[in-house]
Every structure is written in C-alpha cells, then in structure tokens.
Amino acid sequence: MAVTLRDVAQQAGVSIKTVSRVVNNQAEISKETRQRVLAVIDRLGYRPSKLARALVTRRTDTIGLIVCDIANPFFSEVARGVLAAVRDHGYDLFLCNSDDDPQQEINALYSLDDHNVDGVIIFPSWENRANLEAFASQHTPLVVVNRAFPPHPRIGLVLNDIRGGAQRAVEYLVGKGHRAIGMLAGRTGPRHLEEHLQGFREALLAHRLPVVGEWILTGSPDGGIGAARGYAAAQQLLTQHPQVTAALAYNDLIAMGAVKACAEMGRRVPDDFAIVGFDDIDLAGTITPPLTTVRIDKYALGQQAVTRLLEMLHSPQSDFPPIHLDVELVVRRSA
Amino acid sequence: MAVTLRDVAQQAGVSIKTVSRVVNNQAEISKETRQRVLAVIDRLGYRPSKLARALVTRRTDTIGLIVCDIANPFFSEVARGVLAAVRDHGYDLFLCNSDDDPQQEINALYSLDDHNVDGVIIFPSWENRANLEAFASQHTPLVVVNRAFPPHPRIGLVLNDIRGGAQRAVEYLVGKGHRAIGMLAGRTGPRHLEEHLQGFREALLAHRLPVVGEWILTGSPDGGIGAARGYAAAQQLLTQHPQVTAALAYNDLIAMGAVKACAEMGRRVPDDFAIVGFDDIDLAGTITPPLTTVRIDKYALGQQAVTRLLEMLHSPQSDFPPIHLDVELVVRRSA
DNA sequence: CTGAAAGCGCTTACAG
DNA sequence: CTGAAAGCGCTTACAG
Numbered sequence: 001m002a003v004t005l006r007d008v009a010q011q012a013g014v015s016i017k018t019v020s021r022v023v024n025n026q027a028e029i030s031k032e033t034r035q036r037v038l039a040v041i042d043r044l045g046y047r048p049s050k051l052a053r054a055l056v057t058r059r060t061d062t063i064g065l066i067v068c069d070i071a072n073p074f075f076s077e078v079a080r081g082v083l084a085a086v087r088d089h090g091y092d093l094f095l096c097n098s099d100d101d102p103q104q105e106i107n108a109l110y111s112l113d114d115h116n117v118d119g120v121i122i123f124p125s126w127e128n129r130a131n132l133e134a135f136a137s138q139h140t141p142l143v144v145v146n147r148a149f150p151p152h153p154r155i156g157l158v159l160n161d162i163r164g165g166a167q168r169a170v171e172y173l174v175g176k177g178h179r180a181i182g183m184l185a186g187r188t189g190p191r192h193l194e195e196h197l198q199g200f201r202e203a204l205l206a207h208r209l210p211v212v213g214e215w216i217l218t219g220s221p222d223g224g225i226g227a228a229r230g231y232a233a234a235q236q237l238l239t240q241h242p243q244v245t246a247a248l249a250y251n252d253l254i255a256m257g258a259v260k261a262c263a264e265m266g267r268r269v270p271d272d273f274a275i276v277g278f279d280d281i282d283l284a285g286t287i288t289p290p291l292t293t294v295r296i297d298k299y300a301l302g303q304q305a306v307t308r309l310l311e312m313l314h315s316p317q318s319d320f321p322p323i324h325l326d327v328e329l330v331v332r333r334s335a
Numbered sequence: 336m337a338v339t340l341r342d343v344a345q346q347a348g349v350s351i352k353t354v355s356r357v358v359n360n361q362a363e364i365s366k367e368t369r370q371r372v373l374a375v376i377d378r379l380g381y382r383p384s385k386l387a388r389a390l391v392t393r394r395t396d397t398i399g400l401i402v403c404d405i406a407n408p409f410f411s412e413v414a415r416g417v418l419a420a421v422r423d424h425g426y427d428l429f430l431c432n433s434d435d436d437p438q439q440e441i442n443a444l445y446s447l448d449d450h451n452v453d454g455v456i457i458f459p460s461w462e463n464r465a466n467l468e469a470f471a472s473q474h475t476p477l478v479v480v481n482r483a484f485p486p487h488p489r490i491g492l493v494l495n496d497i498r499g500g501a502q503r504a505v506e507y508l509v510g511k512g513h514r515a516i517g518m519l520a521g522r523t524g525p526r527h528l529e530e531h532l533q534g535f536r537e538a539l540l541a542h543r544l545p546v547v548g549e550w551i552l553t554g555s556p557d558g559g560i561g562a563a564r565g566y567a568a569a570q571q572l573l574t575q576h577p578q579v580t581a582a583l584a585y586n587d588l589i590a591m592g593a594v595k596a597c598a599e600m601g602r603r604v605p606d607d608f609a610i611v612g613f614d615d616i617d618l619a620g621t622i623t624p625p626l627t628t629v630r631i632d633k634y635a636l637g638q639q640a641v642t643r644l645l646e647m648l649h650s651p652q653s654d655f656p657p658i659h660l661d662v663e664l665v666v667r668r669s670a
Numbered sequence: 671c672t673g674a675a676a677g678c679g680c681t682t683a684c685a686g
Numbered sequence: 687c688t689g690a691a692a693g694c695g696c697t698t699a700c701a702g
Contacts, residue, residue, distance in 0.1 A: 047448070055384075070411050071617065072411075079405050083432045114383070253618075286595050288595065389680090
C-alpha cells in the first residue's frame with residue numbers, strides 16, 4: 001500500500017540506508033546520489049513512517065494536551081496557541097478532555113503515554129500532584145499550567161499571576177467606591193481557586209474591608225464553572241445579600257451568567273451591581289455590557305507551554321525555572 | 336526504561352507469544368498461565384506499546400480531527416462530542432487547526448497520515464473536494480462534515496440541514512412582520528455559506544419578498560467569521576440600508592457582533608432590528624438579549640461523525656449513506 | 671561515500 | 687495449550 005524506504009531504494013538502485021540518509025538530511029552522501037534519490041522520493045510520493053522511526057528513535061514528534069473542558073472558551077483559546085506553536089516545530093498534538101475528573105486526568109496521561117508522546121501539557125483540575133510527579137518521573141516530561149508545584153526535574157511550570165489579577169480587580173472595585181464585595185466561583189478544591197481567593201482576601205484586607213464568608217460563593221465539586229453556575233450563584237448572592245454591590249467572578253463564563261441574573265432581577269450592571277470577570281475570553285468585549293475582566297493572554301500561554309516543553313525535551317539541562325506570565329485588568333463597562 | 340513484553344515473559348517464565356496472547360485476550364490459553372502472566376503484568380506495570388503493535392497491525396487506534404479554528408465555540412463544542420465518543424471506543428485524538436486555509440487543511444491531512452491515524456474527521460473550510468477524494472482513496476477513510484460531496488466509498492458524510500435551518504429562520508422573521516431582511520456572513524467561497532444563502536433566498540421568494548444583493552453582506556476571504564466581522568457587517572448594513580429591519584447571521588458569533596453594533600448605534604434588539612443567529616453555541620442563551628438562533632446539536636454532530644468513521648473502519652461494507660442531522664429554531668429574545 | 675546486519679516491541683502465520 | 691521464526695518500516699552502530 002504505502003511506499004516504503006525499500007521501494008525507494010530499489011527504484012533508485014541504492015541501499016535503504018542511503019535513502020534513510022537523504023531523508024534525514026545527513027551529510028555524508030554525494031550530490032548525485034542525493035539528487036537521484038530525491039527524484040525517486042518525489043516521484044513515488046514517499047513519506048517516512050513516523051511509527052517505524054519512532055520505534056527506534058523513541059521520539060514520536062507528538063505531544064499531548066490535557067484540559068478540563070475543550071468547549072470552555074478559556075481552554076479552546078489556549079489550545080489554539082498550543083496548536084500553532086506545536087505545528088511551527090513540526091509536532092502534532094493529541095488532545096484529551098478530563099471533564100474535570102482527577103481520575104480521567106490520570107487515565108488520559110497514561111493513554112497518551114501508550115502512544116509514546118514525547119511530552120504532555122496539562123491543566124490539572126485537581127490537586128493531583130503526587131500522581132503527576134509519579135508520571136513525570138517514570139514516563140514523559142510534563143508542563144503543568146497554573147498550579148504552583150515545587151521544583152521537579154521533569155515538570156515545567158507556566159504560571160499566570162492569578163492572585164495579582166484578583167487583587168487588582170478588587171482594588172479597582174474599591175476605587176470605584178464599592179465596600180461590600182463578593183466572589184462568584186465554581187467548585188471548591190482546585191488550587192487555582194485558592195489563588196483567586198487569596199488575592200481577593202488580601203486586597204480587601206489591605207483596605208480594611210470585610211471578608212464575609214457568605215459573600216464568597218463556591219459551588220459543589222460537580223456544579224461546573226460555566227455560565228449556569230454564574231447565574232445560580234449570582235441569584236443566590238443577590239437575593240440573600242442585597243447589600244453586596246459588586247463581585248469578582250472566577251471566570252468570564254461565570255461573570256456572564258451573573259450579568260444575566262442581574263438583568264432578570266432588575267439590577268443594572270454596573271450601576272446597581274458591578275461585575276469583574278477573569279480570563280478575557282474572545283466574547284468578553286462583545287457582550288452587553290462589555291465585561292471588565294482580568295486578561296490572561298491565552299494564546300501566549302499556550303505557546304509558552306509548548307516552548308518550555310520542547311526545551312525540556314531537547315536540552316540536557318534540567319533546572320527550568322517556572323515561567324511567570326502577567327495578567328492585566330481590562331476595564332470595559334461591567335464594572 | 337519502559338517494561339516490554341520480553342520482561343514480562345522472562346518474569347513469568349513463558350514465551351513472549353504467550354504474554355501477547357493474554358494481553359490481547361486470546362482464548363487458547365490455560366487459566367493458570369493467564370493468571371500468572373496477569374500477575375506479572377500487574378506487578379511490573381506493563382503497558383503494551385501501541386507503536387510497536389501498530390507497526391504490524393496497521394492500526395494505531397487514533398483518529399484525526401481537522402477544524403478551521405478550535406477557538407471558535409462551534410468547533411470546540413463539536414470537539415467535545417468527538418472527544419467523548421472517541422474515548423468511549425478506546426481511541427485517541429489528534430487535533431489540527433486549518434486556520435481556514437485550504438493548504439493547511441491538506442498539510443494537516445498528510446501530517447496525520449504520517450502518524451498512521453486510522454481515519455480523519457474533517458470540517459473543510461473550502462472547496463477542497465478533489466484533494467480530499469485523492470487523500471481518501473490513497474490513504475485513510477474520511478468523514479466530511481457539512482459538505483455535500485457525491486458518494487465516495489472512502490468518504491463518509493454527516494450533514495446538518497443548514498438550508499432548512501436558514502429557511503425556518505427567515506420564515507420566523509417574516510411571521511414577525513419583517514419584510515426587509517438582510518444576511519450577515521463572513522468570507523465568501525465555502526459551500527457551507529451557499530446553503531445558508533439558498534435557504535435564505537428560497538424562504539424570501541416563497542413569500543414574494545425581495546432578495547436584495549446589497550443586503551447580503553459577505554466578507555473577504557480573510558475577513559473572518561467571528562464577532563468582529565458581525566460587528567462590521569451590521570454597522571455597514573445599518574448605515575447603508577436603514578430600511579432593513581432584520582437579519583439572519585451566518586453564525587452566533589456574527590450575530591453577537593451585530594447585537595453589539597446595534598447597541599452602539601442605538602437600535603434596540605429586537606424592536607428596531609431583529610437578529611437570528613446560527614449554531615446555538617453555549618453562550619447564545621446567556622447574553623443580552625438571549626439569541627434567537629438555529630440550533631445545531633454540536634455534541635451529537637461530533638459523536639455521529641466518530642460513529643460513522645468507526646463503522647467505516649470496522650465494517651467490510653462500503654456504501655455508507657450520508658447521515659442527515661436536523662436543526663431546530665430556538666426562539667429567545669433577539670428576534 | 672555506501673552497504674549489510676541487528677534491533678526497536680510487538681503480532682502473524684505456522685509448528686508442535 | 688505453548689513456542690520459535692519472520693517481519694512491520696525504520697535507524698544505529700559498524701565495516702568497507
């Protein structure tokens with residue numbers, strides 16, 4: 001069926017080793033032989049089997065990406081960056097969805113390893129540290145995004161300044177005169193949320209403002225982190241604690257759900273209730289009102305993760321410091 | 336490094352063939368041997384190399400998915416369906432982004448073939464039919480989504496009733512009393528758009544309403560099909576043809592951009608200008624006003640595409656009829 | 671500058 | 687029920 005090295009060798013009247021040499025651009029070969037072989041390759045449409053090559057080189061030129069939910073705009077926008085970077089370097093990408101389930105996350109990891117991916121980029125949803133470290137040690141290098149693990153020779157880190165972003169958002173809200181500020185979040189558990197909360201608390205405390213537990217709405221583990229959750233959480237906050245005048249959302253989806261809840265309850269945004277999102281997904285500036293949000297450069301995030309992973313694969317060195325990525329408050333109309 | 340069949344065989348005191356038999360669940364083996372081998376496999380944490388297996392079986396248990404832009408919610412929501420289905424069947428997924436570029440689309444196809452994927456699901460952005468047929472004939476089976484190709488033994492088709500959806504949307508608008516209806520689209524060229532236009536025209540004609548060329552805004556090939564395009568197109572339509580009172584958008588992103596343009600130009604939606612979207616992406620019901628739109632069940636679309644591809648891979652039969660998927664008008668508030 | 675041999679980790683006939 | 691041999695399509699030392 002497919003044309004192989006042997007076919008080319010036969011047609012060109014050389015050994016397969018010689019063909020292999022021209023395919024891999026190795027130097028020790030005469031101009032004429034190379035030309036002749038190249039011509040045959042072209043004529044036959046020969047393409048080397050990455051499978052066969054991988055079996056001996058132990059490199060497949062593939063990497064894996066594991067996200068919580070590819071349909072969440074945050075992750076799909078990151079994926080676009082990953083995809084572009086990966087292609088620029090001649091790699092291909094396996095994609096896995098963990099559905100926010102720690103077990104599926106681990107399953108995906110081993111499933112990718114079965115295909116001998118060269119490395120994996122993962123957005124862990126949960127505190128899976130022990131499992132991830134075990135995997136990295138015994139299998140492929142990992143790049144972990146937005147989870148602050150202690151240094152590990154086979155784990156690269158790319159970290160957004162989530163805490164700083166949450167701080168700045170609250171600062172902004174305080175500057176606008178808000179004194180009763182809540183937080184709208186999804187499931188508890190993920191460390192990611194911890195960073196939001198830390199920044200949130202610190203900024204409040206710095207202004208001697210109250211950190212009220214009932215104003216911080218975290219959902220059940222399976223409650224999701226989408227618009228539906230934001231809608232429900234905002235309804236709850238608005239009815240139970242009408243004195244709260246502003247909220248920081250865990251992400252833009254939750255912020256959008258909150259905006260909807262406000263509309264239905266007759267609270268104008270931002271006049272009656274101010275909302276700051278997080279992530280700045282593509283649609284954040286399009287909706288009404290356009291979302292004031294903490295921007296994460298998702299495309300860059302994806303690219304950096306790939307760059308770091310590739311460095312880890314190709315460099316003998318093993319002490320790669322975490323990559324810190326900034327975050328930026330984008331002021332639009334919702335707050 | 337990794338533990339191999341040979342390691343297991345040695346430890347269990349059997350031949351590698353025997354181990355292979357238990358791994359592949361073949362019958363001809365004694366209970367005791369199987370138990371013993373299983374124990375060793377477990378103890379050693381042996382996982383068969385899919386690479387090595389694939390080299391001989393010619394099946395990798397992987398399929399490819401090629402979309403225009405994974406950051407577009409339509410595609411990322413489809414991808415979620417694809418991912419779920421693929422996992423349920425023990426396959427893994429390669430993801431490629433074509434950036435709406437016919438050449439990249441083809442490159443992706445061959446790049447996937449280099450990894451010996453068992454098949455590919457593709458959302459072609461352009462009229463790439465000849466290339467796709469050539470690929471399918473010489474390489475792996477294809478499932479093509481939403482492009483009506485003539486029957487081909489190695490190409491499966493999954494088709495949404497785009498035309499019917501566009502018709503129903505226009506019918507609805509007419510029923511609401513609109514007589515001057517425009518269309519907001521992106522780049523010209525893709526056949527997909529042709530179907531929208533056909534349904535649009537037919538419904539208008541059926542009601543003896545004018546089909547005005549200047550009210551049908553199609554963008555340049557590289558103008559995109561996102562919110563920015565919808566915003567620009569709506570601005571143009573609203574200023575140049577203020578008598579138009581409603582529009583059908585090519586997708587929800589464009590509809591959202593149009594809603595924004597209306598807001599800025601002081602035209603209330605739906606009272607001053609009605610907008611119907613297409614796709615019903617996750618956020619369509621969340622924004623203000625919630626979008627009236629033609630719903631495509633994206634998750635099901637992804638699942639069906641996988642099912643069909645797997646059927647093609649496992650069945651000797653070769654006449655698979657196109658799968659037709661319905662579409663549904665979801666009435667919310669934008670029209 | 672070129673080639674013959676061995677081997678990557680498996681499975682597929684074929685024997686016993 | 688179990689095993690020895692050949693081979694999938696490549697690359698890696700090693701000779702010449």
